[in-house]
Amino acid sequence: MQFLCHFKLQQSKNIVLFLLSFFILTLNFPAPSLAAQNLPAEQKDSLAVLCYHHIVPEESPTNTDATISVSEFEQQMKYLYEHGYYTAKLTDVEEFLYAKKKLPENTVLITFDDGYESNYTYAYPILKKYGLNALIFLIGGSIESKPQDPNIIPKLSFDQIREMSDSGLIEFGSHTFNAHYLINEESAFVAMSQELLYEDFDNMNEFFDQIGSPKIKSIAYPYGKFNDMSIAASRLNGYSLGFTVNQGFVCQDACPMALNRIIVLPGTTLEKFKVLIHDSSFVLPEYFDGSVVLRLDSATAYRDKKPMPLDAAATFVGGKFTAPLSFFVENLGWNLLWDSNSHKVTRQLTNQTEKWFTVPTYLAGEQVMVPVRELAEAMGYEVIWHQDDKTVEIK
Structure with missing residues (x-):
């Protein structure tokens, strides 16, 4: 696992498949109270990656752990804004992990999984209001098909994705094309054959090409599950960052292809939110x-x-x-x-x-x-x- 995280794969699928089979087997101011306690003086060597899914209006029930209300989300985003949080982009995370560049004090990466239309309808206006960056992981096949079944939560449209991308605030990543389901209670993403895995990556690349998206560099593994083969396939396709749903912060020595996240559950009060992100800051003057x-x-x-x-x-x-x-x-x-x-x-x-x-x-x-x-x-x-x-x- 660790070996594959750092191994420089050759730029050929045939070579990679061969290697996989082998390795899987084997101013003049007064000199010196925002007081010193307001924010830490040093830059941080860890990163909080927040994970959201679906956002609903107040009158809608939030009966799953993947759903929060609009008011909860806005409260949390307003808190980040008023307390001077830096909302990272993928380039920031790459430089933090690969080049060991420090992040600003109080940095978070805001992520969404699945690509629900509510990300555009409810989250995007709030993010624009406070000038916050975010990353949305899309399931390509579900967005492309745009199912009309009223029992299925609507997904983003191509036009909505393009609009958010053009804003400069929203980046997009892969949540696979059609590997977000279970096979005998196991994630299809890790259960499928090498051939089907690479086919899914090819389909996802074509999907982003069709949208006209910038080069994709990140993937969120379905159900947070991954293995050596899926990491190798991700790297082969140019991905430099892989996200799990393992709870915790991202430290600077973390494997870039197995990054922790912090799932924000419904009913997360501001006090609980502060605990989640280890916050001790004060409102900016x-x-x-x-x-x-x-x-x-x-x-x-x-x-x-x-x-x-x-x-x-x-x-x-x-x-x-x-x-x-x-x-x-x-x-x-x-x-x-x-x-x-x-x-x-x-x-x-x-x-x-x-x-x-x-x-x-x-x-x-x-x-x-x-x-x-x-x-x-x-x-x-x-x-x-x-x-x-x-x-x-x-x-």
Whole structure:
């Protein structure tokens, strides 16, 4: 199992099948209360992956563990938003596991299984409202057939999938094409032959091609069950992440093809939700709304309450509050040039009304750090130091 998680398979199905048969056998601010207790100072080395399925209006019964109400879901999403959670994308998870890149404080990955139409009708508007990212695992065959049986919960349509994908908030993964059923109480995904398994992957690839979806890199195993052969087939088809329903967090040394998730059950109050995600944060202060905020010793910045990861934590250098230059260029779009000889930043003028200036920089490892107050004020912004929270507000 561990071997297959790390083994680089050849790009040929015939070779892979042969190998399988063989291996299966064998700023100048005052120097240093959001207080230090508000969020952990260090970036996290674990990730909470939330698992949802079907969402229903209040008047509908939630009589299965795979169904929660709209109000419960919105309450939880609002909590994540108001407490400054970073909602990861698949690229974040890949870099966390494969490149050992740290995640911002308070990070979650929001996932949905099966591809129910309620994900579009109820969850998607809430996710848009709070600017949260999510990942939906689709059962290709059930979406393609669009059954009209009133006893079957409606699935997403092609147009709904395309709309959500185009929003940039929603990514999609595989929940197999037609392997989400039981054979003698065993998941078909692990019970089927190699030939049928690879046929299912081929059908799923054609399904995503038909939708015009970006390359799929993740799979959620039906019923959370998998084996060496299914992992190998996933990797052969270009998948780099595999999700189970084993309860727990994802640690940085986890096998990328056997990731834990946290199933959110109906009746999960906010207090229970906080326990699930090991949360101890506080509501972001009001000044986070409408401003850019950086916090001392934190590798997460906020813009209009939306968290953004930094390449390095904001810190004091030479008595000045500094942050990575890359943040201001890539996230805020400031036209800045760095001179590696003079170690200064200058403004790249784009019109006659802009003012030219130079600001000194500092090197922290491989990161170019800039004094926040000097740079922001030179760009025409107001800068405020919040002593109690150890934060810098740029407005």
